[in-house]
Every structure is written in structure tokens, then in C-alpha cells.
Amino acid sequence: MPLKLEPNFHEPGKRHVRAFTPGDDFYESLIETHRDLSDEQSAMVNARLILLLANHVGDVAVLREAMQIAHAGVRG
Amino acid sequence: MLRTYQYPKFEYRQPPEQKNGVSGRHPVVVVGAGPVGLAAAIDLAQSGVAVIVLDDDDTVSVGSRGVCYAKRTLEVLDRIGVGDACVVKGVSWNVGRTFFREEEVYNFKLLSQPDHKRPGMINLQQYYLEEYEVRRAQALANLDLRFRNKVTSATPRDDGVVLQVETPDGGYTLQADWLIVADGARSNIRHMLNLDVEGKVFTDRFLIADVLMKADFPAERWFWFDPPFHPGQSVLLHRQADNVWRIDFQLGWQADPEEERKPEKVIPRIKAMLGEDREFELEWVSVYTFQCRRMADFRHGRMLFAGDAAHQVSPFGARGANSGIQDADNLCWKLKLVMDGRAPDTLLDTYSEERGVAADENILNSTRSTDFMTPKSATSLTFRNAVLGLARDHAFARALVNSGRLSVPCFLTESRLNTPDVAAFAGDMLPGAPMDDAPIEDQGESSWLLDRVGNRFMVLVFVDDPATVGPAQARTMGALADAPIPVEAVLVSPKGGVAPQNLRVWRDRAGRYALRYDARAGTTYLVRPDQHIAARWRVFDAQAICAALARATCNTEH
Numbered sequence: 001m002p003l004k005l006e007p008n009f010h011e012p013g014k015r016h017v018r019a020f021t022p023g024d025d026f027y028e029s030l031i032e033t034h035r036d037l038s039d040e041q042s043a044m045v046n047a048r049l050i051l052l053l054a055n056h057v058g059d060v061a062v063l064r065e066a067m068q069i070a071h072a073g074v075r076g
Numbered sequence: 077m078l079r080t081y082q083y084p085k086f087e088y089r090q091p092p093e094q095k096n097g098v099s100g101r102h103p104v105v106v107v108g109a110g111p112v113g114l115a116a117a118i119d120l121a122q123s124g125v126a127v128i129v130l131d132d133d134d135t136v137s138v139g140s141r142g143v144c145y146a147k148r149t150l151e152v153l154d155r156i157g158v159g160d161a162c163v164v165k166g167v168s169w170n171v172g173r174t175f176f177r178e179e180e181v182y183n184f185k186l187l188s189q190p191d192h193k194r195p196g197m198i199n200l201q202q203y204y205l206e207e208y209e210v211r212r213a214q215a216l217a218n219l220d221l222r223f224r225n226k227v228t229s230a231t232p233r234d235d236g237v238v239l240q241v242e243t244p245d246g247g248y249t250l251q252a253d254w255l256i257v258a259d260g261a262r263s264n265i266r267h268m269l270n271l272d273v274e275g276k277v278f279t280d281r282f283l284i285a286d287v288l289m290k291a292d293f294p295a296e297r298w299f300w301f302d303p304p305f306h307p308g309q310s311v312l313l314h315r316q317a318d319n320v321w322r323i324d325f326q327l328g329w330q331a332d333p334e335e336e337r338k339p340e341k342v343i344p345r346i347k348a349m350l351g352e353d354r355e356f357e358l359e360w361v362s363v364y365t366f367q368c369r370r371m372a373d374f375r376h377g378r379m380l381f382a383g384d385a386a387h388q389v390s391p392f393g394a395r396g397a398n399s400g401i402q403d404a405d406n407l408c409w410k411l412k413l414v415m416d417g418r419a420p421d422t423l424l425d426t427y428s429e430e431r432g433v434a435a436d437e438n439i440l441n442s443t444r445s446t447d448f449m450t451p452k453s454a455t456s457l458t459f460r461n462a463v464l465g466l467a468r469d470h471a472f473a474r475a476l477v478n479s480g481r482l483s484v485p486c487f488l489t490e491s492r493l494n495t496p497d498v499a500a501f502a503g504d505m506l507p508g509a510p511m512d513d514a515p516i517e518d519q520g521e522s523s524w525l526l527d528r529v530g531n532r533f534m535v536l537v538f539v540d541d542p543a544t545v546g547p548a549q550a551r552t553m554g555a556l557a558d559a560p561i562p563v564e565a566v567l568v569s570p571k572g573g574v575a576p577q578n579l580r581v582w583r584d585r586a587g588r589y590a591l592r593y594d595a596r597a598g599t600t601y602l603v604r605p606d607q608h609i610a611a612r613w614r615v616f617d618a619q620a621i622c623a624a625l626a627r628a629t630c631n632t633e634h
Contacts, residue, residue, distance in 0.1 A: 005470045007472050023475045024478065027444070069470070
């Protein structure tokens with residue numbers, strides 16, 4: 001299965017009237033996870049988060065595609 | 077003094093209570109002649125309640141302030157008779173564009189479907205809205221609008237509120253059975269009574285400039301993250317009436333508000349944005365900070381708080397004035413029923429409950445927008461810029477870009493006034509939903525659903541052919557109008573024509589009603605005076621309607 005690049009945030013059992021709500025729910029949680037952390041601690045949390053999610057995705061081809069998109073354009 | 081607008085000066089007249097030294101007793105007093113207080117006063121006066129409005133000033137809002145009025149607000153303004161004036165004068169828009177540095181990364185449409193009477197949003201300087209509301213209020217014989225009347229004390233009693241009011245002629249006493257408090261974010265009454273309002277202040281400052289210029293930019297909302305002309309901060313551009321453009325510059329917390337307001341500071345910022353050659357004039361400038369907070373309860377006995385007096389949000393999303401006008405929309409029909417003795421006092425608690433949910437939703441969304449625009453840490457900034465960087469090429473990231481989630485009405489799905497569904501329905505018109513508009517034809521005249529519902533309870537019954545409705549059933553439908561709380565029944569049908577018993581018939585002229593309301597023969601909706609769904613069924617059942625009506629008015633315990 002290719003990497004999903006269309007909006008895909010959802011939460012089981014929740015009915016959202018506004019399409020932006022589940023994505024905003026996620027984003028708020030993400031920022032909240034980093035609250036009161038030093039930059040170094042935040043970098044560590046991010047690394048751990050990526051490893052957890054990567055294992056959850058599992059499909060290495062999909063992960064390579066994500067890594068490639070994430071990397072592109074960052075070095076300018 | 078503005079070039080494009082002359083502030084009206086409303087006449088002060090000595091109040092009769094002051095002249096005669098007699099303190100009269102009045103059913104409803106509204107404090108504050110802003111957009112919210114006036115909307116509530118007009119709504120009540122239209123329904124036959126005598127209202128006094130007190131305001132300490134004698135003109136309208138200084139500066140453009142509110143600016144954006146959303147579709148739902150326009151529908152409420154239509155109901156109180158000022159919608160057309162606002163839409164004719166205002167700039168209608170539907171599209172918002174978001175830029176990151178030099179590139180557009182995301183755009184949105186407020187209304188994705190055709191066949192709504194009103195646009196997604198209009199931009200209009202707040203002073204115009206207030207002026208139109210004042211004119212409408214002055215045309216109502218039972219609405220007494222008193223300028224330069226400042227409330228100096230409010231004493232709550234079990235059966236009302238006693239007010240001391242100061243005028244240019246001295247003080248007087250006024251007794252109100254009910255008091256609507258709409259005196260703004262720094263509510264004088266809320267302070268006098270020491271009522272808490274809880275939430276957080278944001279440590280950021282914004283410069284607002286109203287700029288008069290000839291420009292052919294489209295009527296769209298443009299928002300920039302980190303633009304080259306204002307690096308590291310955000311900028312928002314809106315077109316308003318009279319070729320006045322509203323520009324909001326984020327300044328950061330360190331900015332000195334007194335300095336930033338000076339034309340010699342403001343003009344270079346605007347030139348950096350518009351180019352050296354663009355001719356413009358400054359109409360009005362202000363520097364603001366904001367908070368997101370609300371009162372725990374919008375009802376305190378006989379006092380009902382509305383608008384900014386009850387809750388405040390950050391401006392990103394235009395959820396301030398818009399939610400205040402929806403407060404008035406929610407409150408007035410309930411207050412009228414309670415005053416008439418047709419509903420128990422507890423119905424007013426549901427005003428605070430329902431609008432409290434809406435306030436929480438508005439605070440949540442505007443806080444999220446603010447956090448996205450002004451990241452509070454290096455990590456938060458990195459995520460924000462990562463989203464913006466991915467947004468150009470990837471739809472999932474565009475959906476995360478948050479430059480303001482613009483005001484949309486709250487779905488009151490958890491309200492205790494709703495009757496839960498007993499049948500399956502598709503679509504969004506569930507109990508508690510604000511009604512979707514649809515084109516209809518009423519007695520041969522093209523009209524809109526939302527122009528025809530509201531101000532009373534109604535039952536909309538969908539039928540294939542009005543002529544085939546049996547006389548007995550038509551009588552039952554018509555008899556709903558004779559109940560203590562009258563309910564007007566209307567047939568909605570893809571076919572026009574005449575129904576027995578002189579029942580009204582609306583033709584679903586574009587088929588949108590059937591689609592949006594998932595309607596087929598027999599589908600019945602009970603709708604509230606504020607154009608929200610109270611209940612729905614697949615068959616017409618008068619008993620079920622009476623039970624749902626009782627529930628929607630807190631009459632179940634009797």
C-alpha cells in the first residue's frame with residue numbers, strides 16, 4: 001500500500017461535523033506532548049515517536065517513501 | 077474622523093423616570109447597544125416584548141473591529157431585519173488563501189455547495205452593522221433606545237434587577253424583570269457584581285490598520301505566515317466596504333503599543349507590504365492583545381450575559397461578534413416563552429448550557445489557531461514550519477494549516493432540548509443542528525427556507541404531492557397551531573400545488589431540501605424559533621411532536 005498523503009485523521013466513535021477537527025485534535029495533542037520540555041528533550045521525544053509510529057506502519061517501502069518526502073527540500 | 081464614514085451622533089433624551097422621579101418597572105432591560113445587545117433587543121421587540129436599551133455612549137463602534145460576519149450571523153440578521161443592508165454594503169467572500177513566505181500553500185472555500193441565500197462570509201466595518209441595527213431598533217415602537225445612559229449599579233433581586241442609571245440630567249432608578257448584559261469584554265456589570273470570568277491571556281500584540289486605497293485584489297481573505305515584507309510574523313488582509321482594507325500585523329509581545337500606533341511606524345509597514353508606489357490613506361489604527369475566557373455560567377438569576385461580556389476569544393476565526401449574535405438568537409425565544417408563562421424558568425438554564433458549549437468550541441478553535449500562528453517553543457515552531465513546508469505538495473498537510481477556523485455555527489447535539497432520533501437519517505441535519513438553507517417556492521414566489529422559518533416553532537412535513545394529503549391528517553397538522561405553544565405546520569414537496577385545510581405548501585424548487593434533510597414522503601422535522609432542529613421522524617405523528625415540543629421547552633416535568 002502506498003504512503004497516504006490525503007487527510008487521514010479520524011477517531012473511532014467520534015462524529016466530526018467539521019472536516020478540520022480530527023487533524024486539529026491531533027496537532028494540539030502533539031504540541032501538548034512537548035509542553036515544558038527542553039529542546040533536547042523534545043528532540044528525544046520526536047525520535048521515540050518516529051520509532052513507535054514506524055513500527056506501527058511496519059511496511060518498510062512505505063517508510064522509505066515517507067523518509068524520502070520528509071528529506072526532500074529540507075537541505076534547500 | 078474617517079474619510080469614508082461619518083460617525084452618527086444619536087440623540088439623548090431625558091428618560092421619563094428621571095424627569096418624573098418615578099422608577100418604573102420594565103419587562104426587559106438590555107445593557108449595551110453593541111451588535112449583540114441590539115440584536116437581542118430587536119429580536120424581543122419584534123416578538124412583542126417592550127425593551128429598554130441603555131448605552132453609555134451616543135455613537136457606534138470606533139474603527140472596523142468585528143469586520144467578518146459569517147453566514148449564520150447573516151441568517152440571524154435577516155430574521156431581525158438588517159441582513160439585506162449588511163450584505164448590500166458589505167463585501168461578500170468565500171475563498172481564503174494562505175501563504176508561507178512567498179508561496180501560496182493552501183486555500184479554502186467556506187461554502188462548497190451552491191443554493192444558499194447567504195455567502196460564507198461578508199466583511200463590513202462594525203460601525204455599519206451597529207448603525208443598521210440602531211435604525212432598525214428606532215423603527216420599533218416598543219423598543220426604547222437610551223443613549224448616554226450609564227448603569228452605575230445593579231442589584232439582583234429574586235424577581236428582577238434594580239439599576240441605578242446616570243444621565244447628563246442626573247441619576248434615576250430602573251427596575252427590570254429581566255436584564256440582558258451585553259456591555260462588552262470589559263463588562264461593567266460583570267465587574268460590579270464581582271462575577272468571575274476564567275481563561276488565559278495571550279502574550280502577543282497585533283496592529284490593526286484600516287487603509288483606504290484603490291486596489292483590484294480579489295475579495296478573498298489573504299493570510300501570510302512569515303512573509304518577506306513582515307519577516308517572522310503573520311499578516312492578514314481583508315477587503316471591507318468603501319475601498320477600506322483591513323490589515324492585521326502580528327507584532328510580538330515586546331512591541332510598544334504607543335509607538336506602534338504612530339503613523340510614522342505604521343506607514344512603512346504598509347509600504348513594505350503594498351509597494352512604494354501604492355497610494356493609500358490611513359483611516360484608523362489600533363494595537364490589541366486578546367484573551368480566551370468565559371464565565372462559568374451565562375445566567376445569574378434574572379441576569380443573562382451575552383456576547384463578549386460572557387465570553388471572549390482570539391480574533392482568528394471571527395468567532396467573537398458572530399458568537400455573540402448567536403447568543404441573542406438562542407436567548408430571546410426562550411426568554412419570551414418564560415415571560416409569557418409558557419415555559420418554566422429552567423428553559424433559561426439551557427441558554428447558558430447551549431451557548432456555553434458553543435463558547436467552548438469557539439475558544440478551543442481560536443486557541444488552536446493562535447497556537448499555530450504563534451508557536452510557543454522552538455519545537456512547536458519547527459512543527460508549524462514543517463506543516464507549511466509540506467502543504468504545497470501534500471493534501472494531508474494542507475488540512476493541518478491553521479490560519480483561523482472561521483466561524484461556523486455550533487451543532488447543539490448534546491442539548492437536553494433535543495429529542496433523540498428513532499429512525500436512521502443521512503446527512504447533517506440531526507437534532508441540535510443549525511438548519512441548512514434551501515431554495516423554495518412559496519405561493520409562486522421564489523424564496524429561501526431560512527427566510528420562511530424561525531420566530532416560532534414549526535413542523536416541516538415532506539410529501540410527494542400536497543393534494544394527496546387526507547383532510548383528517550391535514551386537520552391534525554393545522555390543529556398544532558392551536559396548542560399553548562403554537563406550532564405552524566408546512567408541507568414541503570417537490571410538487572407545488574394546494575393542500576387541504578389551507579396548509580401552507582413550499583415547493584422544494586431545486587431538490588436541495590430533499591437532499592440536505594434526507595427527506596422522503598413522511599419525513600417530519602420540528603424546528604425551533606432559532607432555526608435549529610429539535611426533532612425529526614420518518615412519519616408524521618402529532619403525539620410525538622407534542623412530546624418533542626414539551627422537551628424543547630422544558631415543559632416535560634409538568
